[in-house]
Amino acid sequence: MTEIADSTRIVKESLNKRYASERRFRRLGLMAIFFGVSFVLILFADIFSKGYTAFLQTQIELEIFYDPAIIDPGHTNDPQVIGKADFAKLYKAALKERFPDATSRSARRDLYNLVSNGVAYSLRDTVLDNPGLIGTRLTLWLVADDEIDMLIKGHIHRDAPESDRRVSNQSIAFIEQLEASDSVRKSFSWTFLTAGDSREPEQAGIGGAVMGSLFTLLVTLSLAFPIGVAAAIYLEEFAAKNQFTDLIEVNINNLAAVPSIVFGLLGLAVFLNFFGMPRSAPLVGGLVLTLMTLPTIIIASRASLKSVPLSIREAALGVGASKVQTVFHHVLPQAMPGMMTGTIIGMAQALGESAPLLMIGMVAFIVDIPTSPLDPSTVLPVQIFLWADSPERAFLERTSAAIMVLLGFLVAMNALAVILRKRFEKRW
Amino acid sequence: MSKANIYAIENPVTHQPGWIGSRVQEGSENTASPYATVGNIAVPNPRMSARSVNVFYDEKQAINNVSLDIGLNEVISMIGPSGCGKSTFLRCLNRMNDTIDICRVEGEITLQDENIYSKSMDAVLLRARVGMVFQKPNPFPKSIYDNIAYGPKIHGLARSRSELNEIVETSLAKAGLWDEVKDRLTKPGTGLSGGQQQRLCIARAIAVSPEVILMDEPCSALDPIATARVEELIDELRQNYTIAIVTHSMQQAARVSQRTAYFHLGNLVEVGETNDIFTNPKHPLTEAYITGRFG
Numbered sequence: 001m002t003e004i005a006d007s008t009r010i011v012k013e014s015l016n017k018r019y020a021s022e023r024r025f026r027r028l029g030l031m032a033i034f035f036g037v038s039f040v041l042i043l044f045a046d047i048f049s050k051g052y053t054a055f056l057q058t059q060i061e062l063e064i065f066y067d068p069a070i071i072d073p074g075h076t077n078d079p080q081v082i083g084k085a086d087f088a089k090l091y092k093a094a095l096k097e098r099f100p101d102a103t104s105r106s107a108r109r110d111l112y113n114l115v116s117n118g119v120a121y122s123l124r125d126t127v128l129d130n131p132g133l134i135g136t137r138l139t140l141w142l143v144a145d146d147e148i149d150m151l152i153k154g155h156i157h158r159d160a161p162e163s164d165r166r167v168s169n170q171s172i173a174f175i176e177q178l179e180a181s182d183s184v185r186k187s188f189s190w191t192f193l194t195a196g197d198s199r200e201p202e203q204a205g206i207g208g209a210v211m212g213s214l215f216t217l218l219v220t221l222s223l224a225f226p227i228g229v230a231a232a233i234y235l236e237e238f239a240a241k242n243q244f245t246d247l248i249e250v251n252i253n254n255l256a257a258v259p260s261i262v263f264g265l266l267g268l269a270v271f272l273n274f275f276g277m278p279r280s281a282p283l284v285g286g287l288v289l290t291l292m293t294l295p296t297i298i299i300a301s302r303a304s305l306k307s308v309p310l311s312i313r314e315a316a317l318g319v320g321a322s323k324v325q326t327v328f329h330h331v332l333p334q335a336m337p338g339m340m341t342g343t344i345i346g347m348a349q350a351l352g353e354s355a356p357l358l359m360i361g362m363v364a365f366i367v368d369i370p371t372s373p374l375d376p377s378t379v380l381p382v383q384i385f386l387w388a389d390s391p392e393r394a395f396l397e398r399t400s401a402a403i404m405v406l407l408g409f410l411v412a413m414n415a416l417a418v419i420l421r422k423r424f425e426k427r428w
Numbered sequence: 429m430s431k432a433n434i435y436a437i438e439n440p441v442t443h444q445p446g447w448i449g450s451r452v453q454e455g456s457e458n459t460a461s462p463y464a465t466v467g468n469i470a471v472p473n474p475r476m477s478a479r480s481v482n483v484f485y486d487e488k489q490a491i492n493n494v495s496l497d498i499g500l501n502e503v504i505s506m507i508g509p510s511g512c513g514k515s516t517f518l519r520c521l522n523r524m525n526d527t528i529d530i531c532r533v534e535g536e537i538t539l540q541d542e543n544i545y546s547k548s549m550d551a552v553l554l555r556a557r558v559g560m561v562f563q564k565p566n567p568f569p570k571s572i573y574d575n576i577a578y579g580p581k582i583h584g585l586a587r588s589r590s591e592l593n594e595i596v597e598t599s600l601a602k603a604g605l606w607d608e609v610k611d612r613l614t615k616p617g618t619g620l621s622g623g624q625q626q627r628l629c630i631a632r633a634i635a636v637s638p639e640v641i642l643m644d645e646p647c648s649a650l651d652p653i654a655t656a657r658v659e660e661l662i663d664e665l666r667q668n669y670t671i672a673i674v675t676h677s678m679q680q681a682a683r684v685s686q687r688t689a690y691f692h693l694g695n696l697v698e699v700g701e702t703n704d705i706f707t708n709p710k711h712p713l714t715e716a717y718i719t720g721r722f723g
Contacts, residue, residue, distance in 0.1 A: 241529060311566035315629070317527065319579035319636055320556030329578070330568060 047407070051400030057189035057202065058149040059141040060115060060178060062094040064123070066133045079128055087120040087127070088112075091142060099174060110170045114178075116143040118203040141185065146201040146394035148175060152184060155393055166393075192401065196369045197383065201394030204387075206402050208369045212282055212362070212377030213351060213409075219286020219373055220293055220350050225343050227290070228297030232339070235298070236305040237327050256295035263292045264356030272360060279361040280376035288356045293346040300342020304335040337424040344417040348410050354381035380406045466711045467700035471499035471687075475640055475670040476521060476558075481535035483516050483525070483694075490516045492694040493535075498640065503662060503671045505681035505702070508691035509717065514674045517691070518642050521672065522558035523551045539639070556583055559633035563645040565625035567617035567632070572609050575617040575628055576600060579636035595635055603631035604661055623654025630661060634669075641665065643673040647680065659684050678718055682706050690714045 068075065070093075071085045095111050096102070102111045119142045127133055150156045151167050152175070162169050178184045195205025239245045267288035271277045277284050308331045316326040357363070362378050363386065370377035378386070380402060387399040470477075474497035483491035491513045498504050498521075506514040516525070523544060525531040537544050544554050556579075567575050576596040579585075586592035596613070600606040605627045609620070617628050626646055633641055643662070647655040662671060662684045675681050681688050682702055689699040690713070698705065698714045709715040 309566075311562065311564055312568065313527075314524065314560075314562060315566040315568060315632075316578075317524065318522070318555060318560040318562070319582075319632060320552050320559075321578075321582055322552045325582055329582075334569070 044407075047400045047403050050397055051402075051404045053153050053155075054192055054397040054401030055189055056153070056186040057191065058144040058152040058184065058186050060144050060148075061139060061141055061183040061185075062091060062098060062115075063137055063139045064090055064094050064142075065137050066090065066127065066135060067093065068135050071127060071134050077131060079131075082127060082131065083124065085124070087123040088117065090123055091115050091119050099177070102170075102174075106168075107170055110168050111174060113145055114148055114171065114174055116145050116200060116202045118198070118200060119143055141187070143191070143202055144184075146392060147171075149202055150393050151175065152186065153397075155397075192398070196367045197365060197378070197386070198367060199365075201390075201392050201398060204395070204398060206380065206383060206405055208366060209378050209380045209383035209402070210405070211370050212285075213379040215282035215370060215373040215377065216285040216289060216357075216362075216379055217347055217351060219283055220289040221343070221347060223286065223290040224293045224297055224346065228294050228343070228346075229301050229339055231294075232298045232301030232305060233327060233332070236302045237331070238323070252295050252298055256299060259355075260292050260353055261355040261359065263288050264359030266291065267356060268359045278374055278376070280364045280366065280378075281374050282362075282370065282377055282379075283373040284360050285357050285362050285379065286373065288360060289350040289353060292353065292356060293350050296346035296349065297339075297343050300345070301335070301339045304338025304342065305331060307338065308334040337421045340420045340424070341417045344413050344420070348413045348417075351379075351409060351413070352381055352406065354379070354385055357382055358385075380409070465495065465696045466698040466714075467705075469495050469497055469696070469699055471497045471502075473500055474498060475500045476537065476539050476672075478517075478520070478537045479535055481517070481520060481533065481537060483513070483520060483534075484532045485528075486530045490694055491520070494691075494694075494696040496689055496696060496699060498670060498672055499687070501666055501668070501670055502687060503666050503673060503685040504687045504689060505685035506672065506674045506689045506691060507676070507678060507681050507717070508697075510676075511693075512691040513694040514689075514691045515644055518644055518672060518674050521640070521642055522555050522560055524555075524560065526551055556636050557638055558640045558642060559636060559638035561626070561629050561633055561641065561643045561646045564649050565622055565629055567620070567625050567628050569616060569618055571614045572600075572617045572620070572628065573613040575632050576635045579632060583636055585636065599631040599635040600628075602634050602665070603627045604657065604664075605631055621654070623650050623657055626650060626654070626658055627661060630658070630665075634665070638669065640670045640672065643671065645674050645676060648676060655680070678706070690717065692717070 067090065070089045071087070072078075072082050074081065092112050095114065096108075099111055102108055122143075144152070147156065147167050148171065151158065151172070156165050156167055158172055175184065191203065192205045194207040195203060196208035198204040235245060235248065267284060271284045271287055272279060277287075312330050312334065313326055316330045321329065357379055361376075363382050364376060364378065365386070366376050366378055368375070384399055384402045384406065387395045387402060476498040477496070479495045481491055481494045482489060494513075494517060496504075496517075506518065508514050519525050520533055520537060521544075525533060533545060539554070539557060542549060544558075568578065570578070573596055576599050577586075577592055580592060580595050586595055597606060597610075600609060605624060608624060609615075609628075617625065620628060626649075630641075630646075647658050650658065659680060662673065665671060673681075673685065685702045687699065688702045688705040690697045690705065690709075690711070692713050698709065698711045700710075705714065706718055709718055
């Protein structure tokens with residue numbers, strides 16, 4: 001009797017200590033979560049606050065006269081002739097008309113620099129599409145130069161001394177006149193989402209990088225998923241368990257830990273130099289990322305095959321299914337959600353990878369948007385790297401905006417992984 | 429005989445976590461010297477017969493020189509303490525042990541005078557002829573219909589959809605499940621109760637028309653009412669099938685089987701008519717077990 005009372009007392013005394021350690025652990029865990037979440041929030045807030053303005057583009061309203069004397073003096077209507085005309089003269093004329101007082105050379109230069117020089121190309125394209133415009137007058141919203149864009153967005157301060165800013169007092173005077181007549185606006189920039197890269201920030205977009213990433217990931221997915229799953233099935237279900245397969249397993253695990261730049265160098269040596277594949281092409285990028293993603297997919301697939309209960313295999317074998325039938329009819333469908341999750345996580349990793357792609361030349365400055373995996377192109381993370389390296393102020397916001405787009409893709413892919421897992425997971 | 433020795437060999441199959449490899453408990457060095465089995469192992473006109481079967485997991489011997497006949501349309505039960513090798517022996521009968529790398533089977537087991545371990549015998553064909561019901565109900569995570577139809581489909585037993593429907597219906601009817609599930613054939617088999625799931629597994633085994641059905645403790649996960657239902661079913665199935673059942677419940681062995689085999693530490697100690705074994709055991713170990721002195 002005394003013994004029982006004694007042990008109850010001892011247990012009671014130890015309780016406080018045990019609960020205290022539990023509380024300590026909970027607090028530590030909570031702090032860890034707090035730190036993690038707050039760093040993510042700081043990162044997101046910083047990127048979003050810097051980047052959202054890149055989705056807006058300053059535009060200036062001008063009345064353009066499609067002057068036949070400039071576009072097509074001989075009235076040939078020949079696209080070749082029209083294509084060679086100096087369309088910059090059209091907007092320059094419109095600016096001169098708007099500001100007749102600006103006559104000095106420096107004033108003219110500042111005046112012409114209000115509008116992006118890319119406007120000439122867009123004017124040419126609209127005329128080539130619709131030659132009927134020649135001789136007419138149209139009021140258009142023209143894309144402003146990136147320095148003016150920065151001024152309007154407030155990244156260049158008007159009250160700073162003239163020597164400290166890249167926009168002259170003269171330009172500010174022009175802009176203020178335009179603002180007074182409501183001829184300046186900020187509108188959503190489709191250019192940023194659809195255009196390829198450019199030296200001029202206002203003409204630069206992530207369309208080329210997005211397409212490049214898409215082609216690269218397509219190549220990676222179509223190679224890494226089937227090869228990875230097949231390797232996992234063979235190793236897990238069919239291969240004999242011996243030292244050789246142990247060695248393979250160890251090496252696959254090692255491969256997952258190899259720095260990605262090494263895969264880039266391998267791709268450079270093998271795919272470009274030995275096989276002579278095209279430089280900067282998403283095809284080669286995809287091959288390199290396949291090498292990098294394969295171990296991840298194999299490891300995830302093997303883990304998910306391992307987790308299929310033995311009872312399901314025995315049930316199938318028990319009714320006379322062969323090994324292959326057991327694996328493909330019963331084990332694989334059960335393991336599929338896990339395999340897909342692993343694959344998507346591997347693909348997300350590949351999407352964010354830049355180092356190996358630098359090695360195979362996907363860091364080149366490419367204006368054209370790729371239309372096939374063989375065209376030279378760049379990818380989102382490399383585009384971010386390129387823009388982050390550019391001196392123009394306007395590329396700063398574009399860098400942040402490109403990071404936003406990349407994060408958007410990553411979040412979407414991870415969400416897809418979660419949905420697939422929830423959707424296809426079966427309970428037994 | 430100490431208690432530790434009685435539990436010496438952990439059943440290496442039923443609870444193992446992985447696909448391959450098995451777990452054998454320590455301290456079972458005394459793979460006992462061969463007993464001469466008490467009772468008559470042979471029956472006239474056997475469906476299956478095992479002669480001098482030895483089973484090893486790596487170096488460890490799990491079955492020691494067991495010979496036993498399984499008669500036509502009889503229910504034979506195998507009893508014995510945990511780790512006595514009864515499940516291992518049962519799994520030899522349809523070569524389920526093939527899936528375990530370290531498992532090695534010696535001796536001869538015949539099905540209708542064909543050696544099932546000979547090169548000419550295909551394990552897949554054998555398992556179609558010798559079906560199996562497992563300890564834990566393990567329906568496929570598919571519909572009730574697909575659970576039954578899977579076996580006939582892969583073996584090509586049904587030439588048309590209507591034939592397949594018929595096989596599904598008769599199999600479920602034989603397992604006494606048809607009336608309970610006929611309105612929900614497309615619902616998942618895993619949604620049934622434990623007892624229904626086990627009868628579904630029996631129906632799945634019947635669907636490929638096996639000659640022999642092996643049952644490895646089929647009622648150990650079921651409540652008494654579901655157990656009674658399965659036992660009834662076993663009795664009905666005896667008309668058409670030969671059944672070998674491993675059980676931990678001596679009452680169950682007494683209720684459903686005509687012959688009983690008592691295993692101990694990998695040896696087949698005694699075999700005979702169920703009535704005789706339970707009322708008049710000849711071997712002292714058998715007597716000790718059925719009177720509840722250990723086990």
